[in-house]
Amino acid sequence: MDDRKVLFVYDCDGTIIGPSVFVWALAKKEGQTTETLSEFKKKHAQKAMIPGMEELIRWTAKEGVNVLISGGDPEHDGCPELTKLKEEGLFTDWKCDGKDVPWGKEPVGYLKDDPKVAEELLKYFNPKLVVVIGDSASEYILALRMKAVGYIHRGTAIDD
Numbered sequence: 210m211d212d213r214k215v216l217f218v219y220d221c222d223g224t225i226i227g228p229s230v231f232v233w234a235l236a237k238k239e240g241q242t243t244e245t246l247s248e249f250k251k252k253h254a255q256k257a258m259i260p261g262m263e264e265l266i267r268w269t270a271k272e273g274v275n276v277l278i279s280g281g282d283p284e285h286d287g288c289p290e291l292t293k294l295k296e297e298g299l300f301t302d303w304k305c306d307g308k309d310v311p312w313g314k315e316p317v318g319y320l321k322d323d324p325k326v327a328e329e330l331l332k333y334f335n336p337k338l339v340v341v342i343g344d345s346a347s348e349y350i351l352a353l354r355m356k357a358v359g360y361i362h363r364g365t366a367i368d369d
Contacts, residue, residue: 215273
């Protein structure tokens, strides 16, 4: 029996979280908030989770393994909702070149679209399938290099 899992590779900024003003406008447009911008900003400071991402992360964690790779620092520059999902164990840690990759960051010395990152993710997880969720060309390139079955473009950026 093949007990390999689906690997879901998430980007952070622009995909899972975004600037509070953008997230409020999107939530307002989608009818997910009746708060004013100032009320929303009191709760969410600089960044907030993009509507629908928490539900997607929870679902993908049940269906496979979630990894967060970002050029930023979600641990310190993220949002409380994302930190909570990490604390609930919905993201899995991994190693590149035998070294721990800090949660939500790129491996030291590599950008996420480097072929080595794709190679190491595939080697570490040996996934049945790969799906990459991002908002920029670097995630699209990562998806191509991992021979992902899907690339979900979600978020605030059109392209790098």
